[in-house]
Amino acid sequence: MGFPEEAIPARVAENLVVECGIPPRTAWRLASELSLDVAAHHYNAATGDPRAGMRGTRIWEYEQWPDRGVRPTVAALRVLAGVYGTNWKSLLGLRDLEQLPAKDLAEYHADAEPAAPLVPVPPARTAARGETRPDEEIGASALDDAILLTQTNVDDVQLDDLWADLDFLGGAYTRTAPDAILGQLTVIDERTSALLKGRQRPKQTQDLLLVGAKCSAMMAWIAGDLGRYRLSRQLNSAAWLYTQYADDFLARRWVRTSQARVAFWSGNGVESARLAADGLNYHVGGRLTDAPLILAEARGWSSVQAEPQVLDAIARWTSIEDPDLGAGGEDRFFNITKDRRHYMAGTSLLSVGQASAALREFTTAREAYEKLPREHRWEAMDPMIRIDTGRAHLRLGDLDGAAAQVEPVLAADVGKQPDMVHAMLKVLATELNEPRWRAAATARDLAEAVLDAHVSARP
Template identity: 35%
Template sequence: MAEKSKPGSKPYRRDLRERLKSLGFADHQIDDVVTAELVQMCHIRPRTARRLARELTLDEVATRYSSLRNDAESRMRGSRIWDYEQWPNRGVRPTVHTLRTLAEVYGTTWVELVDIEDLQHMPEEDRELYHLRVSGGPSDTRAAPTTPPTAPLPASAPPPAHAPAPAPDRPRPRPAPAQPDPSGPAGTAELIRTGAEHALGVARSLSTTNVDNLTLHQLEQELVGTSRSYVHSSPYPLYFRLAQLGNHIAQLLPGRQRPSQTRRLNALAARCSALLAWVCDDLGAAAAAHDHAWAAWIYASHSESENAQRCVSLVRSRLAFSSGDFVESARIADSACSGVPQDSVGSHLLLRRALAWARAGQHHKVHEALRDWKARGEEGPLGAGDGIFELQQAQQRYFVGAALLDILDVEHGLDELRTAIDLFNRTPEDLRSYVEHSLSHIGTAKAFVVLGDVQEASKVVEPVFDLAPERRVRAILSSLRELVAFTAGRPTYGSQLARELSERIDEFASHAITRRLHSVV
C-alpha cells in the first residue's frame, strides 16, 4: 500500500493538483482551489497557503516583491516574508500596501491574504479598507478570484488516509450590502449619501493621530537634554534614561499618525538608538552597540531626515573606529558628509574622517579632510551645545591634534592638543566633555614621548588617573593602553615609563565601569 503524503507537504500538493486536473479544473483555477484546501483541511494560514499553492520559496517571493517595488534601497528578504506570514501570533504586521504587493506576486487580491485572526488585530482603518474591498469598493489590479469550493473533494477522489477532520467553516467576509436601484431618484440619492458618508469616514480616520506636535517637541527636547548631559555625565544612568525614552517612542510608532508625524517619530527613534549605540560602545558592549546602530539606521531610513541619517552615520563611523577598521570608519564619515549643509554634524563628520584616515596612514587624505573642515569656519560652542553630535571647540582641537600626531606632525599636533586642554579647562565642569579632555592629556603625553621628554609625559597624563570609576569608559582605557604600547616601543628612554604606566592602568581599569558591568553579565 502506497505511503500517504503528509497534509500540506509538497507531495501532498502535487497529488492534489493531479486530482484537480482529473476532475476537470482549469489551470487558472487550480492555485485558488489548492489554497482553499490548504487553509481548510490543513489549517494553514492564507498567506502561507497562497505561497505554497504557487510553489514559491520565501526567497523567491522576496525577489519578486523587490522587483515589483523597484526600491534598491530597501530590498525585501525571505525572513521578512516569513515574519508577515506569522503575524499576529508573532512576526511583523504587514501593511495594506505590503499585502497588495504580495497579492500581485501571488496573482490574487490582498483581501484573499487576510483571515479572521488578521482582522481581529489589524488597525481599524485597515479593517475599513478590507470591508470596502469585499463589498465592491475600489478594486485592486486583479479581480477577485472565483470563490473556490469549500467542501471536501468528491468521493471519487478520496482524501489521504489519516487526513485531519474537516475544520469548522471559517468566518466568511461579510456580504456586500444590497445596492439600491440607481435607476430611480431615490436610488441615486441613496448612492450619493452613502458615498459621501464613506468618503468623510475615511478622511476622518486619516486625520486621527496618537501624538501631537507638543508631544513630539517634548520628546525632542528630552532627547537633546540627554545628549547634552552625556557629554559631562557617566554613561550608566543615562543608558536607562535613553532606554525608557526609546521604549516610549517605540510604543507610539505602531499607532496612527499623520505622515509628517511618523517621519518625525522615526527621526527621534533613530537619534535615540544612535545614542544608545554610543553609550554601549563606551561601556564596552560592542555587540549591543552594533545592534542599536543597525536599529538606528533602519529608523533613519524611514524618517527621510538627512540630519538623523548623518547622526547615525556619525555613530557607525565611531563604532568602526573602535573596532580598528579605520578605513571603513573614514569611508562612512566621508559618504555622510559629502554635499551636506555646513552645520555642526557635518564638521564632526569631517574631523572623524580626518582621524580615521590618520590611523589608516593616509596622510594626504588627512590634510584634505582638515582643509574641508577649516573651510567651513565652524568653531563650535564652548560648552555642551547639542550634545555628542555637536563638538565643542575643545573637542574639535583634540581631533585636529590627534590626527596630526598620528601622521607624525608632532609640533603642530602638540600645539593643537595643548590648545584643546586649555579650552577644556576654561569650560565649566558641568559642560565639559570629560572623554576628549582625557584623550587630549593622553595624546599630549604621547607627543612628549616622541620628543623624548618622559617626565613631562608622565606629568601631563596624571589627571586622567583621577577620573571616577563610572567615567572610565572604553575609549579612555584603550587610549591608555595604546600609550603604554607606544612608550614601550622606545626602549632607550620609554621602558621605565611604560612599566609604571602599565601597573597604574591595570589598577585603574580594575575599578572601571566597563569591568564592573562585564563581571555581572
C-alpha cells in the same frame, strides 16, 4: 434626527463602536469631542487637584489596552466616565472584560448601574460578484473612512516632550554616568516605538521617525563609550532604518556621525572614514556642522597611517573651523565642543607622525576644555587629552614631559571612564615598552603603572 442634546454623545459613541470598530474608551472620548490632553485636564479637575498626574499620554495608553498600553483601574474608569458623561461600565468592551483581574470583574458585575450594550463589531459586508448596488450606496462610507485618517494617537505636546527629553539628555551626557543616560534614552525609544504602532497623520509619523533615529543614534554612541560595540552597531542599524523612512538629511548626518565613531573605536578605522565621508554628502546648512564628520574622516584614515588623506581632511577642517562654536543648540550632542574637535585633530596628526603639530592641537584642546563651564565639560576629555599629550611628548623624546602629563590620570580613579580611555591607556603602555625606552627606569615604572590602571579598571 430629533435626539435631545444630552443623548447625542451616547448615540455617537455607540455608532463609533458598532460601525467603526473603535474601542469604547476611545469612542466615548471622541463622542465627547475631547482631545487626549483636554480629557486629561478635565480628569485632573474632576479629582479636585488640577495638578494631579493624569496626562494625555496615559489616557492614550488606557485606550490601547488590552492589546498594549496600560490597564486602567476601576477608580480611573469611574473618573473618566464622569468626564465623558457616562458610567464606567460603558467604557469596557467584551475583550476588556476577558482581561480584567477577577476582583475588577466581580466589581463590574456587582455594580447595579447598567452598562451600555456590548455590541460586537459586525464583519465587513462584501458584495457578491455581479451584484448591483444602488447609486446611493456607492461610496457611502468614503467620508467616514476619510475621517478615520484624522484620528491620531499623537499630539504636539507628546512630540514636544520627546524632543525636549532628547535635548536634555544630550546636554546632560557630559555630566552624567553613561549607563544612566542610556537607560533614560531606552524609555524614549520604547515610547516612540509604541506610538508608531498607532495611527498618526503623515507629518506626525515623520516626526516620530526622526525622534527614533536621533534616539537610537545617541544610544549607539553611548553604548560604544561603554565598550558594548555589538549593541552599538545594532542601534545604529535601527537608526539608519528610521532615517530611510523619514527621508531626512539631518537625520542621516546624526546616524553617520554615530556610525563613524562606533566603527573607529571598535577597530574599523577605514569603515569609519568612509561612513564619515558619506555623511558629508547630506547638506543641511548650519544645524550640524561639517567639523565632526571631517574630523572623524581624518581619525579613521589615521588608523592605517594614510597620511595624505589625514592631512587633506585636517586642511579642510582648518578652513571651516569656527573657534566660537559652543556647546549649545538642539544638536549639541553631535556638534562636539572645541576641546574635542582639537583633540580629534591632534590624535589624527599624531598617528601619522606629526607629533609637533599634534602637540599644538592638544595644547589648544586643553585650553578650550578649561574654559568650558563645568556643566559642558565631558569628564573623559581630561584623561584623554593628558594621555595623548603624553604620547606626543614620547614621540618628541621627552619622557619627563610624558610622565608629567600622565601621572595625574593614574592618580585618579579611571574605573568609571568610557572604554576609549582604557583603550588609550593600553596604547600608551605599548609605546612605553618600545626599545628606545627599555633602558629608562622612568619609562618602565610608568608603563607598569599604566597597565595596572588599565587592568584594574576592567570589569
